[in-house]
Amino acid sequence: MKQVELIRPNEFEPHHHWYPKALNATIHPMISFFLSLGQERIITRYCHLHPNVDRDKLSEILNHRCKYFLWGGADLLNVTSAGGKRQMVVIENNSCPSGQKSMPLVDDNQEQGSYRLMVERTFKPSLKNLRNKIKGGLAVIYDKNPMEVSGYAKVIADVMNEPVYYISFYKDDDDSKVRFVDGIMHINYEGEWIPIRAAFRYVTQKPWSRIPVNAKTKILNPTIACLAGGRNKMVAAKAYDIFNAEIQPYGLKINIPETIWDVSKNEIPLWVRKMGGHAVIKVPYSNAGQGVYTIVTQEELDAFMELEFDYDLFIVQSLIGNSNWSSTTAAGKLYHVGTIPNQKNETFVADIRMMVSSTESGIRPLCTYARRAEKPLLDNITSSIDSWSMLGTNLSYKNAQGGWESDTNRLVLMDRRDFNKLGIGLDDLIEAYIQTVLSTVAIDKMSKTLVNKQGKFRMKLFASLNDDKSLLDEIVL
Numbered sequence: 268m269k270q271v272e273l274i275r276p277n278e279f280e281p282h283h284h285w286y287p288k289a290l291n292a293t294i295h296p297m298i299s300f301f302l303s304l305g306q307e308r309i310i311t312r313y314c315h316l317h318p319n320v321d322r323d324k325l326s327e328i329l330n331h332r333c334k335y336f337l338w339g340g341a342d343l344l345n346v347t348s349a350g351g352k353r354q355m356v357v358i359e360n361n362s363c364p365s366g367q368k369s370m371p372l373v374d375d376n377q378e379q380g381s382y383r384l385m386v387e388r389t390f391k392p393s394l395k396n397l398r399n400k401i402k403g404g405l406a407v408i409y410d411k412n413p414m415e416v417s418g419y420a421k422v423i424a425d426v427m428n429e430p431v432y433y434i435s436f437y438k439d440d441d442d443s444k445v446r447f448v449d450g451i452m453h454i455n456y457e458g459e460w461i462p463i464r465a466a467f468r469y470v471t472q473k474p475w476s477r478i479p480v481n482a483k484t485k486i487l488n489p490t491i492a493c494l495a496g497g498r499n500k501m502v503a504a505k506a507y508d509i510f511n512a513e514i515q516p517y518g519l520k521i522n523i524p525e526t527i528w529d530v531s532k533n534e535i536p537l538w539v540r541k542m543g544g545h546a547v548i549k550v551p552y553s554n555a556g557q558g559v560y561t562i563v564t565q566e567e568l569d570a571f572m573e574l575e576f577d578y579d580l581f582i583v584q585s586l587i588g589n590s591n592w593s594s595t596t597a598a599g600k601l602y603h604v605g606t607i608p609n610q611k612n613e614t615f616v617a618d619i620r621m622m623v624s625s626t627e628s629g630i631r632p633l634c635t636y637a638r639r640a641e642k643p644l645l646d647n648i649t650s651s652i653d654s655w656s657m658l659g660t661n662l663s664y665k666n667a668q669g670g671w672e673s674d675t676n677r678l679v680l681m682d683r684r685d686f687n688k689l690g691i692g693l694d695d696l697i698e699a700y701i702q703t704v705l706s707t708v709a710i711d712k713m714s715k716t717l718v719n720k721q722g723k724f725r726m727k728l729f730a731s732l733n734d735d736k737s738l739l740d741e742i743v744l
Contacts, residue, residue, distance in 0.1 A: 270444050271433070271454060271456050272432075272433045272434075273433075274407075274417075274420045274424050274430065274431045274432075274433050275424055275430050276425050277425065278421050279418070279422060279425060281378050281379075283414065283417065284414055284415065284417065284418030284421075285367075285414075286369060286414075286678065288675065288680065289368060289369050289678075289680055289682075292371040292680050292684070292685075293371060293683050294372065294681065295682055295686040295687075296683075297686065298373075298696070301632075301693060301696045301697070302373055302632060304697075306326070306330065306628070306629055309329070309697055309701075310322060310326055312694070312697060313698075317518060320517065320518040321519075324517035324519065325517070325701075328519070329629050329630060329704055330628070331704075332625060332629075333630065333707065333708070333711040334715055335488065335489055335495070335711055335714035336488060336492040336495070336496075336625075336707055336711040336714055337389055337393060337488055337492075337625045338363075338364070338385065338389055338487060338623075338624045338625070339361060339364060339488075339497060339622070339624075339707045339710070340365070340620050340622040340703075341358075341359070341360040341361075341703035341707070342357070342358045342618050342619070342620055343355045343356060343358065343619045343702060344358060344603065344616075344618050344619075345603070345604040345619065345691055345695060346601045347601070347604050348599055348600070348601055348602075349590065349600060353604065355619075355695065355698045355699045355702050356522045356523060356601065357507075357521055357523050357702050357703070357706045358523075358618065359500060360496065360497065360503065360706040360707060362492045362498055363469045363498075364620065364622050365415055366620050366622040366635070367381060367382050367385075367415050367418060367419075367622075367634060368412075368414050369636040369678055369680060370634035370635070370636060379418075379422050380634075382418045382419060382422045383426065384633055385419070385422075385633055386423050386426045388631065389487070389624040390423065390467060390487055391426055391427065392626070393487055394464075401463075401484060402462065402464065403461065403462030404431075404454075404461055405430075405463065405467075406431065406433070406452065406463045406465075406466040407419055407420040407432070407466065407467045407468075407469070408434050408435075408467075408468055408469070408470055409436065409468075409469040409470060410435065410438065410469070410470045411469065415469070416469040417433060419467055419469070420433040432456060436470055436477070437472075438472045438473055438476065438477065445477075446460070447479050447482060447484075450481055450482050450484070451463070452482065452486075463484050464485065465486070466484055466485070466486045466487070468486050468487060468488060471498065473498075473552065473741060475490050475493060475494055475742045476741045476742070477743060478490045478743065479744055480494065480724040480742060480743070480744055481722075491714045491717060492710065494724075494742070495710050495713040495716075495717055497710055498552065499551055500549050500551040500582055501528055501529070501551035501580065501582060501732075501733050501735070502733050503709075503710060503713075504523070504528050504582060505528065505732055506710050506713035507706060508526075509709070509712075509713070510705070510708065510709035510712060511709075519705065521702060521705045522702060524585040524586075524587060524594075525542075525584065525585040525596040525597070525598070526583075526585075527582065528551075528580075528582050529580050530581045530583050531581075532572070532579075532581065535548060535568075535572070535583060536568060536572070538583040539562055539568055539583065542585055542586070542595055542596065543594055543595035544562075544563070544565070545563050545585075545586040545588060545592055545593060545594045545595075546584065546586050546594055547560070547584040547585070547586050548571060548581055548583055549581065549584065551578070551582055551733075551735075552578065559659070559661075561586060561655050561658045562586070563586065563592060563648050563652065563654040564649075564650050564652060565650070566651075567654060578735055578737045578738060579735050579736065580733075580734075580735045587601045587602060587603055588603065588644075588658065589602055589603065589646060590602045591646055591647060592647075592648055605617065606639060606679075606688050606689060607687070607688050609688075613643035613644075614643060614644050615640050615643050615644060616639065616644055616660060617637050617639040617660060617689060618637065618638055619691070619699055620635060620636055620637070620638070621635050621699045621700055621702075623704060630708070632700050632703075635681055636678065636679065636680060636681055637679035637681070637685075637689055638660040638662050638678060638679060639660060639677050639679055640660050640677070641656045641657075641659070641674075642656040642657050645657060660677070662675065662677055716728070717729055724744060726744070
């Protein structure tokens with residue numbers, strides 16, 4: 268594949284932009300019904316089941332118009348307590364989320380599916396009334412997931428009715444075809460540097476190291492959304508905490524594991540011990556399942572402590588495991604509901620990805636899928652156990668050449684065949700959607716806090732929230 272391609276209208280071919288198993292799948296009726304629900308019906312149902320929730324506040328949040336974090340995808344775990352109280356817990360919310368290639372068509376006659384919904388509802392409206400009237404083209408930049416990203420590029424070309432530059436933009440490119448001059452993105456196409464007025468971004472690896480926070484080219488999502496929580500688990504944890512304090516009087520809350528932030532490496536064993544020897548350690552700025560370590564034995568903790576890292580600070584979170592082995596927290600233990608047992612009577616950990624985007628009528632769901640762990644959940648653990656194989660659900664992995672691939676065998680589609688294995692119902696989907704929206708609004712509000720009245724990044728404030736010199740040195744203004 269070329270480093271830069273010019274994509275013209277009418278080039279979209281569905282088989283290039285879906286996994287084969289998703290392309291030929293039939294959407295489950297419950298998913299189709301969920302996606303057809305309007306805001307008012309969702310609010311009525313949720314408030315009926317949660318009488319303490321303030322209806323007006325929930326309506327205000329679901330109808331929030333995001334300024335920076337316009338497109339996100341939350342990873343959620345279906346968990347329960349020892350007393351049987353079930354809830355959806357937000358593990359993280361990602362800017363540049365994947366999901367379209369895993370989503371069966373809701374309407375067989377709309378072959379561009381929710382790729383087109385995303386572009387029509389969110390990307391195209393975001394280009395209205397641009398403050399910086401840059402004359403230039405449209406671009407899609409990426410460092411991962413070309414199957415899905417090229418789908419966006421082709422749909423943008425169709426919806427905007429103009430050619431789109433489709434460019435790879437990797438972290439360590441020696442000959443990058445993307446550069447910024449006075450905050451304006453330029454791309455090199457056939458030897459000519461072309462200014463770009465707006466870009467769709469699927470750059471996931473340290474995007475702040477090469478995309479200026481104060482860029483003048485309109486970028487969806489802008490880098491600020493990543494620093495404020497979309498790719499920064501440290502600031503995301505603080506954004507959730509601040510927003511929870513704001514919405515708690517209205518009966519609302521972002522459900523997250525107990526989280527300890529700004530933890531230096533030598534402090535980690537103390538926090539793991541406090542949580543009963545079971546915990547999750549996260550490098551705050553990694554993604555795609557990288558930099559996440561599940562600790563359930565002393566051997567796993569010892570192995571982690573021997574590793575070297577680029578950053579100084581970590582997050583330690585309570586671990587959600589089985590009923591016999593989960594972290595001890597002030598709120599008690601939570602454990603995985605997991606999949607419906609298979610014919611071998613095995614239950615697997617699964618998470619749900621809920622993708623949403625900000626539209627002129629609030630934050631709306633786009634698509635959803637699930638992923639299961641590689642190995643079944645055990646009732647009891649031994650010192651030789653590899654807990655990640657039981658608890659880790661991310662499908663992305665790096666091959667021997669350093670490129671990204673996906674383990675699609677563990678993909679759980681929202682189709683007639685797979686969906687029932689998850690053991691979730693319509694109210695669980697509504698809960699997952701509301702948790703996704705709450706976490707999205709929290710990150711968008713944090714983004715606004717980190718930008719001054721002139722639209723510039725408030726580096727000093729950010730440093731006070733995330734005082735990690737290695738990260739601060741990477742940020743391009």
